[in-house]
Amino acid sequence: MVVIPVQQRDNVSNYQSLRSLFEKNITVNSISEVLATCNVSDDAQQIRDQMVFKDYDVIGVEENGMVIGYVLRDDLGEGTxxxxxxxxxxxxxxxxxxxxxxxxxxFKNTERLFIIEGNRITKVVTLADLQKPPIRMLLFGVISLVEMHLxxxxxxxxxxxxxxxxxTAKRIQLAEExxxxxxxxxxxxxLSDCLQLCDKRDIVLNEQPLRERLGIESKSKGKDFFKKLEILRNNLAHSQDLNTQNSxxxxxxxxxxxxKFLEECEKI
Incomplete structure (x- = not known):
């Protein structure tokens, strides 16, 4: 049986608490928009014109005071x-x-989400809302947790x-400076506090037993993962579109x- 030092257990517990803050305490409401609505009997072309003016892609449709569905701007034509x-x-x-x-x-399986408050559908989230600050804060926090664990x-x-x-000698020199x-x-x-993410990546990937404990199948797959993570972090830091280079x-x-990587980190 492996005995984990108390300090190590406390460290992991602290990281889990911080992770819980990102994962559970920030909800979908932080990026949602109030769902605008029309009536089922409204003229579709007039509603389309209003949606173009207000830059809405989707709005709810009401009947007898209840939202019963939605319409998409690009679909609307003649009729109701x-x-x-x-x-x-x-x-x-x-x-x-x-x-x-x-x-x-x-969002892997849909282009939009509708939010239920009580028994009513009141808000909407689209892919465009994923560019908002709360998402950026969340993702930057997750990446920071990776660095902390490493x-x-x-x-x-x-x-x-x-x-x-x-x-390399150059990377060590940069850390020492x-x-x-x-x-x-x-x-x-x-000194290890001064390592960059790319340094931590190389250390982990070059140590096979550690790489395997972290669930990284190979050096090449590990490099691909960390490269994508660095691109995402850079996009976040420079306020670029989050999907600039990837879908x-x-x-x-x-x-x-x-x-999954964080889950493996927490086991060590």
């Missing part, structure tokens, strides 16, 4: 809205308390800076991979 109505399907409906991270995974694992796995064996700068500011740090589904898959 009733002729163009879509019924809500189960994959499109979520509770207002649904965690934001879970919302990302749900720092913890490297510090515990490589005593006396033995991780240097996996880096940053270390001296931060020490001059009286920051209580270790939304590829980004959703990346976040799923990251979640």
């Amino acid at each position: 809205c009733k002729e163009y109505i879509y019924s809500f399907s189960p994959p499109e409906l979520v509770s207002d308390s649904t965690p934001l991270l879970q919302t990302l995974f749900i 720092y913890r694992i490297i510090s515990e796995y490589f005593p006396e800076d033995s991780w240097k064996n996996h880096l 940053l270390f001296l700068q931060r020490k001059a500011r009286n920051e209580a740090i270790q 939304w589904n590829e980004m959703f898959s990346l976040i799923e991979q990251t979640e």
